[in-house]
Amino acid sequence: MQKVIVIVGPTAVGKTNLSIEVAKRFNGEIISGDSMQVYRGMDIGTAKITTDEMKGIPHHLIDIKEPDETFSVAEFQKLVREKITEIAGRQAVPIIAGGTGLYIQAVLYDYQFSESASAHPQLELHDKDHLELHRQLESIDPESAKKIHPNNVRRVIRALEIYENTGKTMSEMQNEQQSTYLYDTALVGLTMDRELLYSRINKRVDIMLEEGLLNEVENLYKGGISRDSQSVKAIGYKEIYDFLDGEISFEEAIVQLKKNSRNYAKRQLTWFRNKMDVAWFDMTEEREHLKKTTDIIDFIAGKLQIKSNT
Template sequence: MKPKEKLLVLIGPTAVGKTKLSIQLAKQFNGEIISGDSMQIYKGMDIGTAKITPEEMEDIPHHLIDIRNPEDPFSVAEFQELVRGKITEITARGKLPMIVGGTGLYIQSILFDYQFTEAASDSEFRQELERVAEEKGNEELHNRLREVDPNSAERIHPNNVRRVIRALEIHHCTGKTMTAYQAEQQPELLYETCLLGLTMDREWLYERINKRVDIMMDQGLVEEVKGLYDKGLRDCQSIQAIGYKELYDYFDGKVSLEEAIENLKQNSRRYAKRQLTWFRNKMEVKWFEMSPIEKENKKYFAEISTYIEGKLQIKANT
């Protein structure tokens, strides 16, 4: 039987320090990094997605960044296919594949044998829902989802019509919520996986998130989002990203710039909290508590390296 490919996964809330640590680990373990962030695939969405810069990469190869235009849809199934291909490519080069960042569902879709098939599919029902969205609006569909699957409704934005319809379709075809349907599709891990999570004291983390938003504004986030707005991009998946939808409200005249910035900070903090809760409840993650003081993280790096060596049975570069 062919041995499983080794895979290192590094997850954690925004602003916790994943990017810097991932570069250190890639150097230490001869790794190549696959972005697990479904929004970093989009070209021209750099500041709001906290996309790593060429300088920050320090010559470590990065994959699945800038591979789609902002108007393009991108599904979990596509992500699954692309990432699995990259894992095999990187392994064949004698390197360690590393997934950095990403939402719970996207990471799960890689690690477990999720089948994104038409098994729970009804094209007529789907077309009927599309008609409802067109005639009565996105909120009508979202309210229907909230009635049958409140967990999915909490996770999926009303404007992400495609995912709302998919969740309703799964319930219609199987009688199960999307969460329950996916839970049944979790057999053994497909890879020899080391799943690491970074966390931080809540107050420190929230302070760092607020500061990161201020830095994004200084870097030109308003101009970046205005460029997309002026192109007429609207009602597409990319614009639902935190950092973009809030500024669209400002450009639409719904809120002041100050309110938009505060909403962005609040949504980022809430998202970080949801992600931590999701990973803690759904997956077996080895957590490491990070410090906002950089020099204190050296001891964590040593602990993390030792854990990876033991978990994946590999040696760090000396």
């Protein structure tokens, strides 16, 4: 069975730096597990890794889509599984690093997607208001509808997309999901004190603004990328689109951006804790990061029965 390393956790917790270190130690190549880093021209708002930060480690599934294109969990599953095979063929270890829980879950478990179904989410879903979408979900999957708040439009659409692509509800797929992975998997999760994490998220937003997030979003806006595009629904883009459309002030947009980012981090933690068998490592104490990294390396080596480069 093919060995795969997976690194998950909330935004701003330190997944990128850890993934580079793990790749160095295990001759790895990194596959982005982020559903928004696939889009070109959306670098700052998605905290996309730079060429310098990659430190020579190959990265995959970054900058493969234009901002006006759609991208689905079914397509992600197909592309990542192809990359896993490709990387393994080079005698390297595939490392999936990211925070989009459903997408990563679809790769690791036996999620079946219908070939006759659309490979992309249906655009008409984005034309409906959140209450109409939630009512649609409630009609086909009441169990998931109870768990997903109507305001969580992105997750409601994902649940509807699963049904469109598979003919099964999200609840049915989760109930049928096998308890074992399709790969020999070492699944590492990073966490930290909630207040510290929120502080890091707020600071990250400030840094994004200093690096030119407003200009990045303005380029999409002036380039004709509709606010109904899947890419612009990402946190960091939708809030500034509201400002550019004159709906809120710039200061209000930033407050909302930070709040949405913190709420997203909370949802990420909840997802991974409830849906997947994660080995958690607390990264709260910065002075212990070196030790924690060593502990993670040892865990991966033991779990996959592979040696690390010292």
